[in-house]
Amino acid sequence: MSRFDVFREAGNPMFNDNQLKLGIFGPNVNNSCSMTLAETSFKPDFKTNVKIAHMMEDAGYECIVPVARWRGFGGPSNFNGRCMETYTWASAMAAVTKKIYLFCTSHVPTVHPIVAAKMISTIDDVSKGRIGLNMVCGWFQKELEMFGKKMEHAQGYRYATEWIEVVQRMWSEQYFDHKGEFFEIQDAWQEPKPSQSPRPVLINAGSSAPGMHFAAKYTDFHFSFLESIEQGKEWTNHMKRLAWEEYNREINTFTTSFVVCRPTEKEAWEYYNYYVRERGDDEVTDMICRLFNVDTASQSKEFNKKFRENFIAGWGGWALVGTPEQVAEKLVKVSETGVSGTLVSFVDYLEEMPYFNERVLPLLEQAGVRKPNKESAAAEAGMVEAERAAAEVAAAK
Template sequence: MSRFDVFREAGNPMFNDNQLKLGIFGPNVNNSCAMTLAETTFKPDFETNKNIAQMMENAGYECIVPVARWRGFGGPSNFNGQCMETFTWAASMAAVTKKIYLFTTSHMPTVHPIVASKMISTIDDISKGRIGLNTVVGWFPREMGMFGGKKLGHDQGYEFAAEWIEVVLKMWSEQFFDYKGEYFEIKDGWQEPKPSQSPRPVLINAGSSKAGMNFAAKYTDFHFSFLESMNQAREWTTNMKKLAWDSYHREINTFTTSFVVCRPTEKEAWDYYNYYVREKGDDEVTDIICELFNIDTASQSPEFNKKFRENFIAGWGGWAIVGTPEQVAEKLIAIAKSGVSGTLLSFVDYMNEMPYFNEHVMPLLEQAGVRHPVNHNSEKQVITFPKQQKEILVP
């Protein structure tokens, strides 16, 4: 029996029969994924996150992935500067949910693997086997500097990550062990309790370089990446599965991220997009992040720069899903048909936008057969969309 079969038999939501799995990304940080100064009721606090998570459970979503952040990026919004630490966030969400799969996100250089493995095992007990780990090497120099060190070189970072995850896996599966590597030396390693879920907590990673993709293929269950087109989505999924199987005799799935603006009419959807991205977008923090990623916008065409910057402002570079419920469902169905396992969604105003999405888009996905129907037990919520300051025409 393969590792994926064990996950499925154990009832892990990340391996259920839904062709398109859905989650959300970054509810623990201010602005979530939108680099905007638009007004919103969203706050990265416990009460808001609890309400979002319970609303997701009622609608049948599979997972939540938080963003690990130790300081903001600056700009007027100080994007992601206010945040809930991801291990304690996951423990708190575990205590107030019953079905949804939760991830913690760890910048591996900031947490010793023995500490991380023990915290995850503790959350595994609280959640009754619903915790996974998103592994991040750490790429923001100002964050790494806060911990008294400097950002590791790119390939060196993944060498460090490999040792880190190997220690965690041994802590979860072995009784007593010694480990000696370049970065870690463990004497008589031991941990109880071990995670209860079979075969272990789900591991995910979003490394996009050759070293990053090899790390994901060797150690993780899902590789996360951005979409450029449906053809690229198919090629990426095929190539990652081939890399994992040919190089490490392992299975791997793919997952992406998308930002959603869903309204009763196409005009209303684009009006709001234009408002929060083009009128209220935080251009200053976008410039900061472009510089961090070494993106030379001066060498690109104006059309490329506009699209690239807008996708970052709108949803951290995620796949754009803007339109009516039918148009939004069509774009999500296309992701499912590409072979990608699912997508994390982000909204500007979760509590005001997700209810409409859940009520009007989810049934269309069920009718299309990419998701199975769920029992909706809660009463319908009153839906009040966030408003733009003035009307803007559809482009």
């Protein structure tokens, strides 16, 4: 067991008692998670991100995970080409939010661990303990080549292992030496240290065997896509067993989904058809399918169609398409896999999220997978109080 595996202090939203935690994925990149040319008011700029974050805080969401991207994938949308850098994004977001847990997504080969440790400690101070770290090794060759030659896969995870060891020591020790395969550090020293106990939340989404071992050894949450509810249960059990049996520690899982929620099922699927089938950016989807080695020849037509569509619709996330009742039911099923929560994405956050918050969140509370949000409960109680006072005044007249 590592020195960081001690009790997590109370009050961290990532460990609250909501059975199904909710966050969003990629509000800092153009198109967020959908490879589409459909019209949207969504902009990956700071102003829009602050509006989204405030809406989320009012509704009681737990977290925001930004995407780390250094160049776009091409196609007419140049999907994810415009990207706010995530350490600076998180620091700015931290200063204007109060409750939501923020992650910084860091390609570990692009930043020295001493610098990363200090940036996270600084954001920990700005956010009053609401910053975590999503470590990614990188898989998009062209973007990592901008920083020099890309490491081969196994080397990338050896590097990440040494990187996070150094980061954790910077957070917890003073005056130490380190000599490894990639870093030689003498008399290391850092102030401030993060305020969070035992340390900022660590997450990773490696899907390879070295990636899953890395997540099991160091992180609090392993992120992955759901292929089915059954597979979600197996994956969660596998990760928990791996962490416990190999590294004597506990880990949780988290997934990603995309939402199209409308008053009727017909309207929801009509919009899905429009943004995915009519206005999907096929060029960028082809390119990403190639990067993911989707072998169109060896898979069934049905498989390829579904894979591609899921990518266009929401980066391969779980489909939450339908009426509020249907979307809530699907989310309850997601929760039955044992995951701690899901990130969600919308084509147009500012337009679509209010409806989801208003109509789906109360159903999740009724289903018992989320507790009533204290703030909205307080606001409702305030309304009841105000109505009662108004009635009393009217009766007295």
